[in-house]
Amino acid sequence: MNSSDYWAIAEADIDIQNPVTDRKLRLLDDFCDIRDGLRVLDVGCGKAWVMRQWAERFTIDGTGLETNPKFIEAAKRKPPASGKLQFIEGPAEKFRPEPASYDVVLCLGAAFTLGGFVQAIEWMTAAAKPGGAVVIGDLTLKHRPAVNTHQHLPLDAIEMLGVVQRHGAEVSALISASEADFERYASHHRHATLRWARENPGHADHDAVLDKSNADWGYYLRTIRPLMGWTVYVGRKTDQ
Numbered sequence: 001m002n003s004s005d006y007w008a009i010a011e012a013d014i015d016i017q018n019p020v021t022d023r024k025l026r027l028l029d030d031f032c033d034i035r036d037g038l039r040v041l042d043v044g045c046g047k048a049w050v051m052r053q054w055a056e057r058f059t060i061d062g063t064g065l066e067t068n069p070k071f072i073e074a075a076k077r078k079p080p081a082s083g084k085l086q087f088i089e090g091p092a093e094k095f096r097p098e099p100a101s102y103d104v105v106l107c108l109g110a111a112f113t114l115g116g117f118v119q120a121i122e123w124m125t126a127a128a129k130p131g132g133a134v135v136i137g138d139l140t141l142k143h144r145p146a147v148n149t150h151q152h153l154p155l156d157a158i159e160m161l162g163v164v165q166r167h168g169a170e171v172s173a174l175i176s177a178s179e180a181d182f183e184r185y186a187s188h189h190r191h192a193t194l195r196w197a198r199e200n201p202g203h204a205d206h207d208a209v210l211d212k213s214n215a216d217w218g219y220y221l222r223t224i225r226p227l228m229g230w231t232v233y234v235g236r237k238t239d240q
């Protein structure tokens with residue numbers, strides 16, 4: 001089964017493809033000083049909810065980098081009232097942004113596309129104008145396991161904030177998903193994949209979708225729910 005097809009099934013019911021709610025993400029309007037005329041780059045934009053709601057209200061010029069054609073199709077479904085958006089289908093790591101040319105560089109839940117959190121921050125700060133906003137959201141460690149489970153675990157939010165600061169952006173704001181927010185996000189995936197499996201019993205991907213759904217749900221229940229959170233770091237590129 002193709003991973004893009006799986007995620008199109010799992011995220012069929014949601015427009016925001018990370019654990020943070022729409023209400024919390026609207027704080028980015030203020031934290032990024034969103035206004036007319038800004039150039040925005042969104043790495044792994046998915047259905048591009050954040051850029052779309054900005055382009056609805058402001059004359060931004062936004063570019064989304066995304067590999068999943070179904071998400072790009074969803075992002076393009078309703079042209080925005082004010083701004084203009086373009087989507088580049090393909091791996092974000094192949095896109096070469098003009099250095100220091102974007103007012104806002106976003107990457108929500110897609111740092112892995114640029115090789116990981118540190119590499120993503122470096123790539124994003126290089127693309128941002130001096131003083132531009134660099135916004136990255138990712139998993140964080142909230143509680144260390146009582147015994148060493150030898151699992152790969154993310155850094156905690158304070159350590160991640162330090163990484164952002166050491167790689168060229170001063171962090172001015174944090175936005176975190178609550179446990180309930182994360183539960184809702186994981187439950188949307190579980191609900192949509194089980195529904196799809198019920199509705200498509202003879203589909204060639206039926207068993208593979210259920211296998212991945214079971215594995216992801218188990219990982220959420222046993223590892224993410226007790227140990228992890230999800231935080232967006234909003235920084236300003238510091239070098240002038």
Ligand SMILES: C[S@@+](CC[C@H](N)C(=O)[O-])C[C@H]1O[C@@H](n2cnc3c(N)ncnc32)[C@H](O)[C@@H]1O
Nearest residue numbers: 017018044045046066067068091092108109113
């Ligand atoms: C967790 S989702 C986040 C989507 C969106 N940023 C949001 O928060 O709503 C990660 C996104 O990265 C996309 N993606 C995966 N690999 C990619 C790559 N190599 N280049 C660009 N996008 C990629 C996925 O298709 C998916 O839409």
